[in-house]
Amino acid sequence: MTTEIKHKVLVLLGPTAVGKTRLSLELAETYGAEIISGDSMQVYRGMDIGTAKITPAEMKGIPHHLIDIHDPQDAYSAAEFQVQGVRLIEEISARGKLPFIVGGTGLYIESLCYGFRFSEAVADEAFRSEQDAFAEEHGAEALHARLAAVDPASASRLHPNDRRRIIRALEIHHQTKVTLSSSHEAQKKESPYELCLIGLTMDRKILYKRIEDRIDQMLAEGLVAEVKGLLDHGYSRTLVSMQGLGYKEIAAYLAGETTLDEAVTLLKRDTRRFAKRQLSWFRHMKEIQWIDDFNEQNFSENFAKIRAIIAGKFLSGLEYTSEQSN
Incomplete structure (x- = not known):
């Protein structure tokens, strides 16, 4: 995956519920960007509440790519994301716009930014069936x-x-x-792009409170009904998509395996753990400029910091529209 000219690519990453969506919209408006979703769950149609998917109205007319591109029964992979992302970066750049990757799925984002070569190990259905059977008999923890x-x-x-x-x-x-x-680790970590990577995080207690508040909001918006609708449509609980956070726990509740309170407690716990794993993945990536105290109260201050980071990274040839609009 090589190009004669290194396209500029802006990247915004961070754990779930840290506040990427609002910031991404502000930055996209400022720099004339088109957003490439770096989220492994938002690709699925009909899975909106549980994935905190941005609505068309919230997009403010800014193009968003790789959202709602698969039905829930179709598994999605990092390799597919990489192929589509490479194409989109070329197309967006050709339109004179800035490609802007936004999301929290570390493998997807890193594979696109650095042109990972995926393993040539072929599918071994007998081996997979054996592992599946082991997990069914002994549980997910034993397979893990x-x-x-x-x-x-x-x-x-x-x-x-x-x-x-x-x-x-x-x-x-x-x-x-x-x-x-x-x-x-053996991958060649030299990007085919001129990257500006910005990472968001905040105090862990504040982040965990935001995660729990977001889950409460999802429930208020109809998460249980969304999961029930997917199950009623015939989507199996064993699908990759239905193993996503929020869907697995609520499906177990709907099957009578837990109470709703138990399902919500498990969902909040697992989402906190997921955020911790996201941060662990991103901390191993190089060249990320971190905003460590990102929150609503200091949004303007941090937005100014981020503009300065972008200006220092690749202002040349990039219209700094926010300065012109002030």
């Missing part, structure tokens, strides 16, 4: 422990419920005797 035994770094980044990715990591090690984490 299998991965931790051979590839602790990958295990630390994958939730025990992320069965598809856990089995893929095991499959790669089974076939190649090389761990997925070692493969990632």
Whole structure:
């Protein structure tokens, strides 16, 4: 994946609920950008509340790509995201706009930014079936422990419920005797793009409170009804999409396996853990300029910091529209 001219690509990343959406809209308006969603769940149609998906009205006319491109029964992968992202960066740049990747799925974003080569290990259906059967008999934690035994770094980044990715990591090690984490570390971390990576985080207690408030808001907006509608439509609980945070827990409640309070408590706990894993992944990425105290109260101050970061990184040839509009 090479280009004669390195296209400028702006990247905004951070854990769930940190406030990426509002900032991304402000930045996209300022710099004439088109947004490429770097979220592995927002690709699915009909999965809106549980993924905190931006609405068409909230987009303010700013083009958003890789949202609502798959039905829930169709699995989506980092490799597919990479192919589509490369194409979009070319197309957006050709229109004279700034490609702007926004999201929290670390593997997806890093694979696009640095042109990862994905493992050539082919699908071994017998091996996958064996691992699936093991998980069904012994539970998700036992399968996760299998991965931790051979590839602790990958295990630390994958939730025990992320069965598809856990089995893929095991499959790669089974076939190649090389761990997925070692493969990632061996990648050539030189980007084909001129990158400006901005990371958002905040005090952990504040972030966790925002996560819990967001989940309460999702419930108020109809998360239970959304999950019920998906199940009624025939989408199985075993689908990759239905294993996403919010969908798995509420589906268990609807099946009578837990109370709603128990499902919500589990969802809040697992989402906090997910945010921790997101930050762990991003902290291993290079060149990220971190805004560590991002919040609504200091939004203007941090927005000015971010503008300065972008100006210092690639102001040349990029219209600094916010200065012109002041």
